[in-house]
Amino acid sequence: MNILLTSTARRIDFVNFFQDALNDANIEGKIITADPEKNAPSLQAGDENYVIPHQTDSNYMETIFEICKKHNVQCLVPLNDWEVPKIATHKESLEEIGVSVFTPDSEIVDKVRDKGKYRELLKSFNVNAPxxxxxxxxxxxxxxxxxxxxxxxxxxxxxxxxxxxxxxxxxxxxxxxxxxxxxxxxxxxxxxxxxxxxxxxxxxxxVIDGDKFSLDIFNDLNGNYLACFIRRQLAMRGGDVDRCTTVNTTELLDIARKMGENLSHTGYLNADVYFDGNNYYVIDINPRFGGGYAFSHVAGANIPAAIIALTNGNKVKEDWLIQTAGIELARHDMIVKIDEQKGQKIS
Incomplete structure (x- = not known):
């Protein structure tokens, strides 16, 4: 099985998670990384690595299709907000060439990317927005x-x-x-x-002042709710969680289930939820595999393994969908030597 991860940027950890999941499943295949920056650290970590046009470029999707065809890609997982609308628009065409696309349909992407409509969207299933x-x-x-x-x-x-x-x-x-x-x-x-x-x-x-949480909501390829991973944010850096504690709060699990079941999205959604001491409010929803998942992976979850199983039409193991609560986690930097020859361009 060949898996394409797009806009991998600095996320070497994600590349490794998917490589480990393939190995653990005894499945032959490659993890293919793609990013518009030729010096993106992740392009040093994949089994095949591509420098691709930016998602604003008219050749972006053409390049994605070429990589998928060249490597017989069976699974596509986007990692950046900005590319998701374009990939979602071409989701059906990608599926026609045998690619399982782990991103919501365009209709859902449009809904969750418009914060101006959150109250209307979420109120229908009793979830609050500011x-x-x-x-x-x-x-x-x-x-x-x-x-x-x-x-x-x-x-x-x-x-x-x-x-x-x-x-x-x-x-x-x-x-x-x-x-x-x-x-x-x-x-x-x-x-x-x-x-x-x-x-x-x-x-x-x-402005909602209080504790801040990150919710990852994972559905299968048919939009059926499978799991949620919750983290209490302790520190942020560059718009991403830098330190957190894993939690399994009942009220937040209920919010996640309501969102997953009612939105019926494919793959991953990440939501920021704030608690003012009385109520929880959904502040932001991102229709992609969020960078904060890495914390939950270290705490026991294994969504890459679940994605591989779903792509193969196999059963998802329950223990892949569970994180251990009460673990404090923090990011750290690592240094990678950049060899620009590893980031090839599609020809």
Missing amino acids: LSYITIEDAEQALENNEVSFPLIVKPRNGSASIGVEIANNLEDMRFAYQHAVQMIKDSPLDDATYKKPEDNIIIQD
């Missing part, structure tokens, strides 16, 4: 009506990696943050990941 406003005028009116109060958070509706995120403590801050977020969208791949104009792609939200 009060949200799409325009400056709506937010100002809500402030006048005492519906919300400062601080408020201003950010892109389809954001990623904390791009364009600002906290506003007064009207002047809010207006400046709005214009700053618009410019950040124009200057980033976020502008390519939605049909909305940058000015229409901003959300202003009530």
